[in-house]
Amino acid sequence: MIKVKINGQEQSWDGDPDLPLLWFLRDEAGLTGTKYGCGQALCGACTVIVDKEAVRACITSVKDVSGREVTTIEGLHPNGDHPVQKAWRQVNVPQCGFCQAGQIMQAAALLMDNPKPSHDQIREAMSGNICRCGCYQRIENAVHLASTGV
């Protein structure tokens, strides 16, 4: 039995310990905010925060997060008012929106690590997250806005 804390709630899993965290979150725990985009850690749509680090849930197994704390988009802020979320809305970032949970989690992790990233640092830190709609200019601006106060 694997125990993992997700958004502050203890969850347990007695199935395949190698099950990717992504599918545990989405199909078993019903937390569908974390998205599947590639399954190979190439696109970042499944980004969640484990302890204080952004990880790709598609290549992280449930047993890898045993005893650790996982934060998904649903748990980032109780009212959805994390500075990154607010900045995202202020800049009108999303088009289709599908990649945005992963983008937001990646940006939130970046700001925990580096509260005032430069534009180059934002571009570097966010380069693992693909947006096929091409919202990059706004993503960059929103991360910058979140870092300077929304």
Next chain:
Amino acid sequence: MNFIDNPRKLRGFEKHVRVEKISRRSILKGLGVTGGFVLAAPVMSRQALAYETGAGKMPHGVVVDPRVFVSVAPDGIVTIIGHRSEMGTGVRTSLPLIVAEEMEADWSRVKVQQAHGDEVKFGNQDTDGSRSTRHYLIPMRQIGAAARTMLEQAAAKRWGVPATEVKAVNHEVVHSASGRKLGFGELAADAAKESVPAIEGLKLKDPKDFRYLTKGQVGIVDLHDITTGKARYGADVRLPGMKYAVIARPPVTGGTLVSFDPDAALKVPGVEKVMKVQGWPWPSKFQPLGGVAVIARNTGAAIKGRDALKLVWDDGANAKYDSVAYRKELEEASRKPGLVVRKEGDADAALKGADKVIVGEYYIPHLAHVSMEPPVAVADVKGDKAEIWAPVQSPGGTRDDVAKTLGIPEGNVTVNVTLLGGGFGRKSKCDFALEAALLSKELGAPVKVQWTREDDIHNGFLHTVSVERIEAGLDKSGKVIAWRHRSVAPSIASTFAAGTVHQAPFEIGMGLADMPFEIANISCENPEAAAHTRIGWFRSVSNIPRAFAVQSMVGEIAQATGRDQKDMLLELIGSPRIVKPAVKDLWNYGEPQDSYPIDTARLRKVVELVAEKGEWGRKVPKGHGLGIAVHRSFVSYIATIVEVAVDDKGKLTVPRVDTAIDCGTYVNPERIASQIEGAAIMGLSLAKYGEISFKDGKVQQKNFDDFQVVRIDESPVVTNVYIVPPGPDTPPSGVGEPGVPPFAPALINAIFAATGKRIRSLPIGKQLEA
């Protein structure tokens, strides 16, 4: 075979391809099934409004009925139906916003409800062809005005005053003479009893009184849900007892399953069942390819189970499809005369007599859509009833196809439209929903079919592959006197009819036969090309290769004659005029020529605007270059200037992009900018990396590592968007797609300016490193 002459043979094709001359519509409309008033096409009478659109010719045409689209609750909440699919353009916000504007509803008290697939009730729902605003601006205004009028009539009756004395203002109706007011909620029950006013008598708002339209102040309705993970896409639908499925499909288009061994898959924890999926022979429109499904308690187990399957396929007739060999075929075909689709003057003679002939042969390979949400659908089939939840661009077509596939009446099928995690044309094909329906029927349980990214790339409906060969003949003064453009590419029609070797009229009308230059001798030709995989619509469709070729050729002519690219472009466009190509039934995106002519004044205007705002001719650092391109598509006009920087090692960066768009009358400039910014990224992706190639009939790429798209660290530093202010009666035109086509040629022209290297084959790949 010309499929346009055989529409009955291609039922369904008629419905989904933007082909003119569809008569089935008027019959369906005459049935008046909703009980509301269903308009005869065309919707807009020229007396009342300044333009007509092709909306009435779309399957099931347009329904203008406030009782279908608007409801007002006693608490004042106004619910407006969004009947088009939201894939990122903002349409789920902008169409209801038009209704709210016209009915004087307060947007903060409006809820948007997504329509299920029902074209008899809602009118056409095919969200493609950059058509939503252009077909629905006026109908949505009429719906809003009709609802407003009903509320006003109800208030006037309540007060016993003439309706002319009352006025709806911001969610209430006021009688200014007496100072009385009633909220929309208080009037809801009475207003519902009012008869729906005739469209001809409706008074639309003066645009100067607009509160929302053209202002760009309203965020998309799903913004909060998207940023908090609550937005529901197709993949997010969960039903009690739902099973999770992934499917192993034939690796070669048209291949079939010979045998399979499920034993190892069944040993994977969480896997419950392995079963065959019915397939259809190629081509068969959007019907499933067939294969073997692994059913599990979660998607992860299903994927792991599929990896363990032992499968034997018969690869079928396309087993030898090889992109290297196929390219040679296309190139050879482009060097010989082909079916002439436009002829003006005598291009052959003029080319022979020309002082100089410039030849460009341009290649663009297959592309995959790779929307961030791969295809996915949930189906729950019980007896002769089916319910579908899916991110589909064509809810009506999906309903139709599910009914046919299961052999049940269309009325027994409910298609719930979720948000689409990107579409780009891929989700106009509902094969994934059909797969889910077939599996659910057999399992007797709800099932979700999830495509992996590899599935999306291996088994999609790809953008065509093409060779575009242009020969331009110049006289002694450097004036272009002859133009021969041969376009060779497998047609989308090949996905509907075996043996198709020519482009369909709607493809010929995308930048080939509608070429706007003022040249005396023109020949546009379409040599034969057979398809060996499923070809489908991809955002901007044939405009991508055509604009790449035509606008690169402009750069080549400027290069050969030592002229400025922009001056050369304006010279070729020529005088401000209406271009009427010598083409029988030119497609024109399904729009009437009178309202949507090919207007070179507008084409010139976007070039001049982008040149001014984008500071064409500005001094750029060493290693940088500027390129320009313009293209009319989806009846909009767009010009782009790209600045590139290429370093000593051939590394390409894009410091700045400027784009001017004339999309006529518009609704939300903020979303227009967003679409154009995104189009630059998609244009850069396809130019830099975009290539799906085949060997032994199989796609060679598999995921985002070998089918790359642009990431944030290589995206343009800044993209500026300029929108041409429309005239008072300029019809609305497309926004979602037109931004893509001019990007690649502007980029390529910029690369030439920076490096002296002329790239004629996409993707750029490592060509700059050589």
